[in-house]
Structure formats: C-alpha cells, structure tokens
Amino acid sequence: MSATIDADLFRRIQDRVAIVGIGHLPFAKDIGRPISDTAVEAIQLALDDAGLEAEDVDGMCMFEMESTHEVSIARRLGVDGLRWWSKISYGGGAAAATIMQAAAAIATGLASTVVCHRARNRGSAASRPWAKEKEIVRDDKALHTPWGLIRPVDVIGMWAHRHMHEYGTTREHFGNVAIAARKHAHANPYAMMRGRPLDMETYLAGRVIGYPLHLYDCCLETDGALACVVTSVERARDLRQKMALVHSVAQASGPNPVHLANYNNTPDMVTTSVFCADLLWRRSQLQPKDMKCAQIYDAFTPLVITGLEDYGFCKRGEGGPFTEGGRIELGGELPVLTSGGGLSEAYVHGFNLILEGVRQIRGTSYNQVPECDATLVTGASGVATSAVVLRGE
Amino acid sequence: MSMAIHPEFPLPDVDDPVMRPFWEGARRHQLLQQRDRLTGALHWPPKPLYWKGGERLEWIEVAGRGEVYTYVVGHEPFLPAFQDRLPHIMVVIQLDEGARIVGYMQNCTPEQMAFGMRVRVAFEDLTERVTLPIWEPDA
Numbered sequence: 001m002s003a004t005i006d007a008d009l010f011r012r013i014q015d016r017v018a019i020v021g022i023g024h025l026p027f028a029k030d031i032g033r034p035i036s037d038t039a040v041e042a043i044q045l046a047l048d049d050a051g052l053e054a055e056d057v058d059g060m061c062m063f064e065m066e067s068t069h070e071v072s073i074a075r076r077l078g079v080d081g082l083r084w085w086s087k088i089s090y091g092g093g094a095a096a097a098t099i100m101q102a103a104a105a106i107a108t109g110l111a112s113t114v115v116c117h118r119a120r121n122r123g124s125a126a127s128r129p130w131a132k133e134k135e136i137v138r139d140d141k142a143l144h145t146p147w148g149l150i151r152p153v154d155v156i157g158m159w160a161h162r163h164m165h166e167y168g169t170t171r172e173h174f175g176n177v178a179i180a181a182r183k184h185a186h187a188n189p190y191a192m193m194r195g196r197p198l199d200m201e202t203y204l205a206g207r208v209i210g211y212p213l214h215l216y217d218c219c220l221e222t223d224g225a226l227a228c229v230v231t232s233v234e235r236a237r238d239l240r241q242k243m244a245l246v247h248s249v250a251q252a253s254g255p256n257p258v259h260l261a262n263y264n265n266t267p268d269m270v271t272t273s274v275f276c277a278d279l280l281w282r283r284s285q286l287q288p289k290d291m292k293c294a295q296i297y298d299a300f301t302p303l304v305i306t307g308l309e310d311y312g313f314c315k316r317g318e319g320g321p322f323t324e325g326g327r328i329e330l331g332g333e334l335p336v337l338t339s340g341g342g343l344s345e346a347y348v349h350g351f352n353l354i355l356e357g358v359r360q361i362r363g364t365s366y367n368q369v370p371e372c373d374a375t376l377v378t379g380a381s382g383v384a385t386s387a388v389v390l391r392g393e
Numbered sequence: 394m395s396m397a398i399h400p401e402f403p404l405p406d407v408d409d410p411v412m413r414p415f416w417e418g419a420r421r422h423q424l425l426q427q428r429d430r431l432t433g434a435l436h437w438p439p440k441p442l443y444w445k446g447g448e449r450l451e452w453i454e455v456a457g458r459g460e461v462y463t464y465v466v467g468h469e470p471f472l473p474a475f476q477d478r479l480p481h482i483m484v485v486i487q488l489d490e491g492a493r494i495v496g497y498m499q500n501c502t503p504e505q506m507a508f509g510m511r512v513r514v515a516f517e518d519l520t521e522r523v524t525l526p527i528w529e530p531d532a
Contacts, residue, residue: 135403142405142412143438144495146525148475149483150403154465158485162463165508211466211480211503256438263462263485263493264437 010248010283017103018236018243019390021050021229022355027192027346029123031223036068038225039119040076046227051240052113054078057229059111061098063118063349064089073117084111090259092299092380093272094118095350096388100249102230113235117227118351124221144261152299153218154210155260156382160302161212162269166317171212173320174301175203177336178216178343180329181298185340187366192220193344217301219347226351228358244361247374247391248284252276253384260382271381273310280387281312288312291389292372293335293360295353297380298342304328306381308336330367338367353377357390398519399474407522411441414452419524422516424457426492437492455490457514458531462487466503486512486528500529 023045025031025038039062047054054077060070064087074082084105088094095118102114137145149155163169182198185191198216206215236243252275256264263269281287288311296307305319313334314322322328328336339345339356346352357377359365365372373392379385407416418425427439431449442450467481475481482498498506499515513531518524 136406137403138406138409140438142409145403146405146523147483147495147497147527148403148467148472148478148481149465149495149497150472151467154467154483157465158463158483161465162485162508165463208466208468210468213465258438261495263495 007283013103013107013246013249014283015245015247015391016233017106017230017246018233019099019228019246019354019358020231020236020239020241020243021046021048021052022227022358023047023049024190024224024226024352024355026190027222027224027348029223031121031123031225035066035119035121035225036072036076039066039068039073039117039227042119042225042227043073043077043115043117046115046229049241050229052229055080056113057115058082059084059102059105059114061086061088061102061114061116063087063091063094063098065091066119068119084114090383090385091349092297093383093385094379095354095386096249096377096379097251097386099228099230099246099354099388100251100386103246103249106230106232113229113231115227115229117225118348119225120348121223122221123223140258143258149261151210152260153213156300156302157210157213158261158263159269159271159306159382160300163302163306164212167320169305169320171204171214172200173305173323174217175200176323176328177298177301177304178203180323181337181341181343183329184335184338184367185344188339188345189366191340191345192222193340213300213302219299219342220344222346222348224346224348224352226348226355228354242362243393244358244390245393246388247286248280248389249387250276250279250283251384251386252279257384262382271306271310272383272385273307273378273381273387276379276385276387277311280389284389286374286389286391288376290374291334291376292374293338293369294376295338295341295357295378296336296376297350297353297378298337299347299380301343303381304336307378310381311376311378311387330369335367335369338365338369350379354388357388361390361392401472402474402519403472404519404523411439415439416523418452418454419516419526420522422524423454424514424526425452426455426488426490427451428453435491437494455488459486459488459512461506461508461510461512462493463508464506466506482506484512484528496526496528498528505530
C-alpha cells in the first residue's frame with residue numbers, strides 16, 4: 001500500500017505552507033442567519049486574525065456539502081478574483097483535506113493565499129439529512145439504507161459494538177472520551193456544553209439512541225461557521241500570528257469504501273483512517289510520540305478510541321484502556337479534543353478541530369498544552385477521510 | 394403478498410444495473426452473490442458487469458446462512474418508516490461464503506442477540522417489486 005509515495009515530492013509542501021489566520025462565529029443551536037452570510041463573516045474574521053485583506057485571497061476551498069458557491073462568497077467578501085478553488089466531499093472526512101488541497105495549490109503556485117471554511121446550520125432536528133430519507137435509495141446507500149441503517153449513530157455503532165466484542169472495550173471507555181471532552185469544554189467560552197458537567201454516573205445513565213451507543217456518545221448538532229487562512233511560509237513571516245506549519249497532511253479512501261458502512265474493507269474492519277495514517281506518517285518527520293496533543297474526530301465517542309489506534313498512539317484494541325487514568329485529559333500523556341471537540345464544543349464536521357490545532361501551536365488554547373510544538377488533527381473514520389500534522393516554526 | 398409499508402420507507406433502486414440481479418433474486422426469495430469466474434472470489438459490494446473487460450462476473454445463489462458479525466439496536470428518534478418496528482435490530486451478517494451484508498432481524502428480541510449467533514435468511518416482500526433479504530435466528 002502506498003509504496004510509491006515520494007517523500008521528495010511531498011517536501012514541496014512540508015513546512016512550506018502555514019495556517020496564518022483563524023476565525024469563527026459563536027456556535028449556536030439556531031444561529032438565525034443563512035450560511036451564505038455566516039461563511040463570509042467567518043472568513044473575514046480569519047483574515048482579520050491573519051492581518052490580511054480580502055484582496056489578498058486568490059484561492060478558496062470548502063466542503064462539497066455547502067449549499068453556497070465560491071464566487072458568491074468571494075464577491076461578498078470583496079475578493080478581486082479567484083484563480084483556484086476546490087470542494088471536498090465526505091462531511092466528517094473533509095476538514096484536514098481542505099488544508100491539504102490549499103497547501104498543494106500554494107506549493108505549486110496555483111494560488112498564493114487560500115481561505116478554507118465550513119459553515120453549517122444543522123442545530124435543528126429537522127435539518128438532519130437522515131431524517132429526510134424518503135426517496136428511492138440509490139447507489140451505495142442501497143447497500144444499507146433499506147434496512148434502516150442510515151443514522152450515523154447506528155452505522156458507527158456497528159463498528160463500536162464489534163470493537164467492544166473483539167477487544168473488551170467498555171462503555172466506561174467511551175465515557176472517558178465524553179468526560180475528557182466535557183472537561184475541556186468548561187474552559188472554552190464558546191463551547192456549547194460549557195458549564196454542564198458530566199461524570200461517569202450521568203454518562204452511563206444517558207438514554208439509549210442506538211445500542212450500544214447512548215446520548216453522551218453523540219456529538220452536538222450545531223450551527224456554526226469557521227474559517228482559516230493558508231499561505232506560504234514566505235508570506236506568513238510578514239504576518240502578525242505565529243504560524244502553524246503544515247508538516248504532513250493526507251487524504252485517503254481505503255479500498256472498497258461504502259460511505260460510513262464499509263464493513264467489507266478488510267478482514268478485521270480496518271477503517272479508512274488506517275490508510276490515511278499510513279500516508280500521513282510516511283510523509284512526516286514527526287511521529288505519534290511527538291504529538292503533544294491530538295484533535296481526534298469525534299462525531300461519536302468510539303471514533304476517538306479507534307482513531308487513537310488508527311493513528312498509531314496505541315495498538316489495535318488498546319484504544320479503550322488508553323483512555324484510562326486521565327491520559328487523554330489536559331495534564332495527561334496525550335490530551336485529546338482540547339477545545340471540547342464535536343462532543344462538547346460544537347459539531348461542525350470537525351473544522352473546529354483544525355482551529356484548535358492552530359491555537360495549540362500558537363499557545364493560545366483555552367486548554368493550552370505546555371510547549372505544544374506539534375499536534376495531530378484528524379477527520380472521520382468510516383468515510384473517505386483526511387488528517388494533518390501541524391507544528392510550530 | 395406484499396404488506397402495506399410506510400410511504401416513506403427507504404426503498405432501494407431495484408433497477409440499478411449493478412444491483413438488479415441481487416434484487417431480482419430477492420424477489421424470487423433467493424440470496425445472490427456475485428462471483429468472479431476466473432478466481433472464484435465473491436464480490437460484495439458487487440462490481441459492474443464491465444469490470445476488467447466483462448464476462449468474468451456471474452451471480453450465484455448462496456446458502457443464506459451466516460453469523461452475526463455485529464449489530465445495533467435502534468431506538469427513538471428513528472426514521473418514520475420504522476416506528477412500528479422499534480427497537481429495530483440492525484445487523485451485519487458474515488455470510489458463510491465470506492461477505493458481510495447489512496440486514497435486520499425478525500423473530501428475535503434484543504436480549505436474544507449475540508455475536509456469532511447463527512442466522513438464516515428470510516425475505517420480506519415490501520412492494521410488488523421490492524423484497525428485502527432479512528435475517529432470523531437459525532435455531
């Protein structure tokens with residue numbers, strides 16, 4: 001697999017591109033504005049943060065799931081003209097890929113300054129895609145949806161349940177993830193769950209949604225708009241923020257993927273993230289042991305446990321015990337989801353994890369890990385996914 | 394013999410050119426899998442018939458036996474079409490022939506479910522054209 005990855009080729013990108021600006025609107029259950037408006041404000045906030053103007057932007061990368069268009073956003077923002085743009089598919093797998101594609105465009109000279117964003121109004125229950133499933137089901141969805149397997153909680157629950165059976169992973173292990181995210185959220189003034197403590201007793205008493213997953217295993221559908229600005233290191237040196245260098249970045253689908261439900265990928269249910277991690281670490285001079293914290297995609301708590309395994313922080317099956325003893329909390333060996341993540345800050349397809357990665361490198365996180373010079377940000381397992389290693393200069 | 398189903402039931406596209414043999418088999422109450430004539434390997438999900446120049450693929454009936462590889466039990470809030478089936482036991486079945494296939498259980502309670510439990514295929518006729526392969530304990 002991937003034996004032909006050319007490290008020399010990747011060095012055109014490695015540490016030569018940086019995230020120089022971040023911005024987001026306060027998260028909300030109902031933000032009350034269309035994403036055509038919130039997206040532009042989030043990008044403007046990120047440009048303000050970077051000390052750049054809309055006129056500096058010539059590239060844009062966003063999620064395919066957006067219902068807005070690049071040119072409309074560019075016009076509202078005041079961009080003179082785009083000369084490169086791209087959209088990334090697979091919601092939860094996409095966030096780090098926006099950084100990868102921006103970095104590739106910048107490294108090849110196709111663009112000089114790229115804005116990446118995610119704006120999403122999903123706080124309302126009626127807005128959930130699975131709740132609208134009533135058309136004839138086509139293509140890959142016909143492999144699972146007709147049997148009612150469509151809610152992400154159930155599709156991921158299949159993996160989670162098998163993991164429990166195969167490796168002895170427990171609900172308490174899932175609870176450790178939920179509690180760590182919640183603890184971190186308390187220091188984050190923007191976190192949706194700030195000030196709402198969660199202990200193991202409450203976690204375990206959560207109502208069942210799709211057994212074995214319960215209420216506190218699930219992320220918070222949220223309205224949000226977030227953006228970041230990516231540019232070359234040469235340009236970044238003249239800007240006001242400490243740069244977060246794109247050290248390694250990867251996108252991978254794995255073989256034979258079926259959206260979320262690729263149960264036939266490999267004999268032992270290896271997720272898409274395994275293939276992404278393989279590319280990511282081959283391209284990287286840093287390795288899992290060098291990460292001072294990690295933002296592991298967390299639409300559901302078991303994804304963090306498999307993510308820790310997929311990205312090499314522990315062996316397959318050891319992700320549950322890895323969460324014990326405060327290891328993934330601030331002050332532990334590998335703090336995870338230091339902003340509160342999708343579970344307790346906001347669920348915005350993991351774009352908040354990118355922003356938190358940047359804050360950790362800058363030293364401005366609400367849960368700052370001391371001397372954090374490298375961090376990992378990952379996308380969802382189960383879909384075609386992506387991940388990025390950010391480091392300080 | 395088709396029962397009245399919920400108007401929002403997520404019916405599959407049985408005319409899909411790749412999946413059509415599977416759905417036609419289900420309508421005849423047969424569970425079909427796709428086989429590579431050259432290697433004997435079964436492909437699930439199936440490949441398009443023009444794969445590797447065509448002519449290598451055929452559909453065969455399999456035994457319709459397997460074991461529970463994993464499962465989830467759906468509770469509220471769930472799809473409107475499944476409201477009268479809650480709690481809804483969805484399964485990934487490891488067929489004896491090798492593939493893992495999604496389905497749901499009938500004649501079984503959540504308490505009876507177990508990993509590795511032997512199951513056999515059953516068929517639920519949803520409409521004149523759509524029959525779903527589903528599963529029940531193979532006691």
